[in-house]
Amino acid sequence: MTSNGKFNLLTISEFDQWLRETCFNRKVQVIQNHHTKEPSYRSFTGSNHFDLLCGMEHYHVVERGFSEIAQNLTTFPDGTVALCRPLEKIPAGIKGANQAGICIENLGDFDSGRDTMTQAHRQAIIEVNALLCREFRLTPTTETIVYHHWYDLDTGRRTGGTGNTKSCPGTAFFGGNSVDAAQTGFIPEVLTALSAAIPAPLVTSALRSAMVNASLLNVRVEGRIDAPIVMKLQKGVLVQVYEDRNGWCRIHPAVQQWVCGDYLL
Known part of the structure; x- marks a missing residue:
């Protein structure tokens, strides 16, 4: 992982590990797919990731x-893949689909006749969607993985592509930007990647729910006081307990x- 200010740039394997080690408290039901259009492939030099991200943020803010x-x-x-707006924050991606959404911007212009997606990019897009489905326990369908083109820009209603819409994520994105194109050209790819990404579960169902009762509660990689800390949870956060062992509780399946366990109610 490399960082520049708020932005973090990861390989897919690093993104996979980051998701495994991070606890999210926001309910996620929809994964949005977009293309930037501008900047496009011609703007990418192979090393200017952070310059492009800062430029996008400047445009979005100003x-x-x-x-x-x-x-x-x-x-x-x-x-x-870059971590941009924190996943715990609602994105500003699709009017009508932001509240429980995660917004992915795929750099490039994927309208017909424009950028030709690289194989590395294609695989990354598939795997990012699959890993998010794994993390938030979503089944890849055209209800959980959506395109900006399917939503009316004025009303925020999902129309399937009619009304005042963008072409985003591109008329040539995995075979097209229609619901049918996603169903035949993109969703099967994500399903295949998801089947490879799901590990054998340690425990398939939670034993109970619990609330953090400490100002900051350390989450460790093992149930012992000297184990490395991977994150901290604030007081009042709800967790699921999947295993109890010697006074310690595992909170991820x-x-x-x-x-x-002394700091859980």
Whole structure:
């Protein structure tokens, strides 16, 4: 992982690990797919990821009046993915689909006759969608993975592509930007990647729900006081307990994330 200010640039394997080690409290039901259009592939030099991200944020703040960059994630032609607006924050991606959404901007112009998606980029887009489905326990369908083109810009209603819409994520994005094109050209790719990304669960169902009762509660990679800390949870956060062991509680179904049970209610 490399960082520049608020932005973090990861390989897909690093993004996979980051998702496994991070606890999210926001309910996510929809993964939005967009293309930037501008900047396009011609703007990408192979090393100017952060310059492009800063430029996008400047546009979103100064020209659009947003509080920060609109998207949670950005994918690049070299197959990397950037963490942008925190995933815990609602994006400014699709009117009508932001509240429980995550916004992915795929750098490039994927309308017909414009940028030709690199193989590395194609695979990254598929895997980012699959890994998010794994993390938020979503089944890839055209209800959980959506395109900007399917929503009316004025009303925010999902129309399937009629009304005042953008072509985003591009008329040539994985075979087209229609619902049918997504169903035949994109969703099967995500399903295949998801099947490879899902590990055997440690425990398939939670034992109970609990609330953090400490100002900051350390989450560790093992159930012991000297184990490395992967994150901290604030007081009042609700967690699911999947395993109790010697006073420690595992709070993730597929990853070793442990907290001291004395600080859970």
